[in-house]
Amino acid sequence: MGALRVRFAIDAGVFKDTYELAYVWTDDRKVEWDLVSGQMQKAQHGSYTLDPSSEGTEVTYSLSVDLAIPMLGMLKRKAERVIMDTALKELKKRVESA
Numbered sequence: 001m002g003a004l005r006v007r008f009a010i011d012a013g014v015f016k017d018t019y020e021l022a023y024v025w026t027d028d029r030k031v032e033w034d035l036v037s038g039q040m041q042k043a044q045h046g047s048y049t050l051d052p053s054s055e056g057t058e059v060t061y062s063l064s065v066d067l068a069i070p071m072l073g074m075l076k077r078k079a080e081r082v083i084m085d086t087a088l089k090e091l092k093k094r095v096e097s098a
Helices: 073-097
Strands: 005-012 015-026 030-038 041-053 056-067
Touching (some): 015 073
Antiparallel strands (some): 005 015, 015 030
C-alpha cells in the first residue's frame, strides 16, 4: 500500500500548480485518486489497474483532468500532458520498486 494523500508541485514553464491528491488502494492491483485541492485544476480523477499474467503485467491507466482557468487549446494540452507525465513517472517508480 502507498500514501493516502500526496502534495505535488509542478513547474513546466507556463503551467505551474501545487495540488493534493487523495488515494484509495485496493490490494496491490489497483489505485484510484481524486483531487483534494489545487490552484490550476478543478478536478482530477485517475486510476491504475495491474493485471498480472504469465507473460507480464498489463497496466490500465485512466486520467481525467479539468482545469480551473480557461486556456488556449495548445496550453491546455501542454498542462494536461505535464499532469499525465507526472502520474506515469510515479507509476514507473512504484513498479520498479516492487
